[in-house]
Amino acid sequence: MQLIWLRSDLRQHDNTALAAAAERGPTVAVYLLSPQQWQEHDDAPCKIDFWLRNLHELSKSLGDLNMPLLIRTASHWDQAPAVLLELCRQLKIEAVHVNEEYGINESRRDAAVAKALQAEGITLHSYLDQLLFKPGSVLTRTGTYFQVFSQFRKVCYEHLHRSMPSLKQAPGKQSALNIASDPVPEAIEGFPTPGASLRALWPAGETEARRRLDTFADAQIDYYKSERDFPAKPGTSQLSAYLAAGVISPRQCLHAALQSNQGEFESGKVGAVTWINELLWREFYKHILVGYPRVSRHRAFRPETEALAWRDAPEDLAAWQEARTGLPIIDAAMRQLLETGWMHNRLRMVVAMFLTKNLLIDWHEGERFFMRHLIDGDLAANNGGWQWSASTGTDSAPYFRIFNPVSQSEKFDSEGLFIKHWLPELAGLNKKDVHNPASAGGLFGVADYPPPIVNLSTSRERALAAFKNLPSRSSQGESDE
Incomplete structure (x- = not known):
């Protein structure tokens, strides 16, 4: 047996x-x-x-x-x-x-x-x-694990050109065994059951995972590159929870994307190519976990960044966690996380950079909070994303690249549809003021909505200074997005 x-x-x-x-x-x-x-x-x-x-x-x-x-x-x-x-x-x-x-x-x-x-x-x-390539099979010429995604992807492409991972045959029916299945528990002590509305967003089972994949590959993948950054649009596959639990495999995802793109993964439809790229990012962070075990031990990928003088600011941290920072795109994203167990990927970067740069709070706090709320929580992807945003990780954003949440909001939620959905208290504002109610004038701003807990430009300067003080940092140019 x-x-x-x-x-x-x-x-x-x-x-x-x-x-x-x-x-x-x-x-x-x-x-x-x-x-x-x-x-x-x-x-x-x-x-x-x-x-x-x-x-x-x-x-x-x-x-x-x-x-x-x-x-x-x-x-x-x-x-x-x-x-x-x-x-x-x-x-x-x-x-x-x-x-x-x-x-x-x-x-x-x-x-x-x-x-x-x-x-x-x-x-x-x-x-x-759970991966397309075995860790240790995608290496640099000197036999080490890649630290830069674009170089990793190039070698993955070479592997895919040589051989495509095949789908495994599902098992057939076997002769009955004299063994009864155990009932699956409805709940586990210490893990309260979420509300019906959250559960309804994430139906269980392979049939649902396959339906999502097929719908995405048939109807949405063509627009993935152009729409994936807009949180008010249904531009993403909504498959991350199913991938994290292994209800669907990366091979099934790759095959569906290739089928929609005449077998191409480097050319053809830009949406399919971009989505395959995201599958490879998932792959990259898992390989990092194996090649650089310190990230499994809550360590910074870049050791010199462990000397950063993070702020101990429990009130600011609580405001971020509870969606009351006074910056609408941040608060709307955090409400989405708290109510649905999921957050749009562009917003994961925006809220992470706000916590680690504008509030100068240790990325470990954000990484832990996300894991405690994400239905698609995955150590490799979550750690990789947080360290990227905090400029402590592999292939990370240069420390001087600090997203401005207001300009990100204006760019990716220009009509304020996402903000107004999650922050109905701002529904009465026009599409210009909704991104930054504090700038709209008026003595008290918007009733029921707090003023910003931090000044974006002075907090940005504070972050730049903290990173410049690190050892082995060259003074590079500065940019703001």
């Missing part, structure tokens, strides 16, 4: 480990609930709820194949070897199959499990699945 240990790969189709296990013989699936570990990783309640709902759907589809899904608890990953070993003994398992995960804790867990199983003569087979 074969065991597939499911983790961030909650799907039946194009699942490398599942296909490999089913090929070898009768297969049972197991999922480990690890609430203590999830707390340590700052996983959001809406994300845990999304996993459970997807597990419920997956249990039904595996049940149609006579493949039972068992649920076990290893509250901390330290307990995973003992829990899995006991299950293997009970079911007389010959081999365990997993799809590789990345990050220090994940790697240590899998190594410990492999060692425990090996002592009993059980092999742990692991497979490349």
Whole structure:
């Protein structure tokens, strides 16, 4: 008997480990609930709820194949070897199959499990699945991991020209086993169930993930480049939560994009090329996690930036977290996050730069807050994005490149539609004043809306000074967007 240990790969189709296990013989699936570990990783309640709902759907589809899904608890990953070993003994398992995960804790867990199983003569087979390229296979000429995305992408293109990752065959129906599936819990203590409106935005299951992918590839991908930066438009695929939980694979996404673009990934439709580029950014940050393990340890990618004199400003941090900074685009974006578990990607950069530059608050605070609220929270992507915005990371924004939230707002939400949706208290303002109510005059500004907590130009100068004081910084030119 074969065991597939499911983790961030909650799907039946194009699942490398599942296909490999089913090929070898009768297969049972197991999922480990690890609430203590999830707390340590700052996983959001809406994300845990999304996993459970997807597990419920997956249990039904595996049940149609006579493949039972068992649920076990290893509250901390330290307990995973003992829990899995006991299950293997009970079911007389010959081999365990997993799809590789990345990050220090994940790697240590899998190594410990492999060692425990090996002592009993059980092999742990692991497979490349959540990435297009195995970490360590896309390297510089000197054999190191890339630190600059454009160079990484170029080598990825060379790999894709040579061979395209193929989709894995879904397993067929197997003979019935005398093993009942376990019920998937509705909730986990410590992770409150989100409201119905948030859950309705993110229906669970492969059918929904595939529907989103097909709709995007058929109807929207052509406009992706021109519309993805406008938060009031439905310009993005809305697939990030499904990718993070492995309800859909990057291979399925790549194949759908190529199909919409006559098999091209470097030329043809600019929308498809741009979206494939985003899949490669996701890839890049996961490779960084493996090549530079310090980012898994909450360390800055650029060590010299750890000397930055961040401000200890709990009131400013709370205002940012609670969407009351007095800068409408920032507050609207934060409300979107708090109410939906998701934030538009352009706005993730804008609010991150505002926190780390204008408020000069440590990026770790923002990274942690995002993880605690994002339904698509992913260590590699979230850390990569925050370090990019804070100018502490790989391929990061130069420290003098500081987004001005008001001009970003005027550029990407020119009619104020996004702002007015999330900040109805500003609905009465015209499309010019809505970006910066404080500049509209009047003694008290807008009732129910706070004045800005910071002066954008003086706070920008403060950030520039803090970065210039770092060791090994050359004085480069300055720009403002």
